[in-house]
Amino acid sequence: MGKVHILDHPLIQHKLTHIRQKDTGTKEFRELVDEIATLMAFEATRDLPLDEVEIETPISKTKAKVISGKKLGIVPILRAGMGMLDGILKLIPAAKVGHIGLYRDPKTLKPVEYYVKLPTDVAERDFIIVDPMLATGGSAIEAINSLKKRGAKNIKFMCLIAAPEGVEAVTKAHPDVNIYIAALDERLNEKGYIVPGLGDAGDRLFGTK
Numbered sequence: 001m002g003k004v005h006i007l008d009h010p011l012i013q014h015k016l017t018h019i020r021q022k023d024t025g026t027k028e029f030r031e032l033v034d035e036i037a038t039l040m041a042f043e044a045t046r047d048l049p050l051d052e053v054e055i056e057t058p059i060s061k062t063k064a065k066v067i068s069g070k071k072l073g074i075v076p077i078l079r080a081g082m083g084m085l086d087g088i089l090k091l092i093p094a095a096k097v098g099h100i101g102l103y104r105d106p107k108t109l110k111p112v113e114y115y116v117k118l119p120t121d122v123a124e125r126d127f128i129i130v131d132p133m134l135a136t137g138g139s140a141i142e143a144i145n146s147l148k149k150r151g152a153k154n155i156k157f158m159c160l161i162a163a164p165e166g167v168e169a170v171t172k173a174h175p176d177v178n179i180y181i182a183a184l185d186e187r188l189n190e191k192g193y194i195v196p197g198l199g200d201a202g203d204r205l206f207g208t209k
């Protein structure tokens with residue numbers, strides 16, 4: 001069974017409070033999402049395997065650790081997931097990036113896939129799918145399906161805010177996927193928005209409405 005990790009470091013909670021506020025403008029919202037993504041990536045990569053190498057300091061020879069040559073892939077779900085990408089690449093700049101385009105049909109709330117472009121060696125990579133919001137879970141489930149269909153075996157999902165309904169749906173559909181969340185909110189409203197949430201993440205990131 002995949003694990004659900006709540007990454008509630010004080011810095012993350014503080015920044016999250018700012019982006020939740022309705023008067024926070026696009027520039028500040030974007031900068032804070034980027035910073036939160038970096039902080040979350042730090043925790044979500046805690047289990048990266050290490051290799052031991054021989055090095056020489058100015059004082060002596062010693063054994064030391066380096067990140068093993070594990071191939072990583074980051075997959076933002078378009079469009080809002082793009083807001084988290086640069087923040088993650090700051091820590092793992094050599095990761096390859098795939099894109100999955102999904103939008104939620106406003107009536108059915110079901111995800112509609114419109115774009116997929118992934119690294120060619122999907123089966124050899126470990127992936128982190130990123131999207132600020134996990135609401136019904138439909139988009140996350142579809143993105144994970146899409147990666148698995150193409151051969152991915154080791155997938156993590158990282159989001160800023162999740163509804164309990166979404167977490168339950170993803171863990172049920174994909175029990176092997178570890179989920180990293182900055183805040184687990186109360187519920188979904190009748191329109192499928194997370195309460196209290198932060199509104200529409202894509203619109204707030206890109207200044208659209």
Ligand code: PRP
Nearest residue numbers: 079080103104134135136137138139202
């Ligand atoms: C939002 C969000 C997630 C999805 C979450 O995207 O960024 O992708 O909704 O909802 P779900 O868990 O119920 O599927 P949206 O469909 O608004 O598209 P956008 O990123 O293009 O704004």
Ligand code: URA
Nearest residue numbers: 135193194199200201
């Ligand atoms: N997508 C968003 O951007 N916000 C929500 O609250 C739910 C889905």
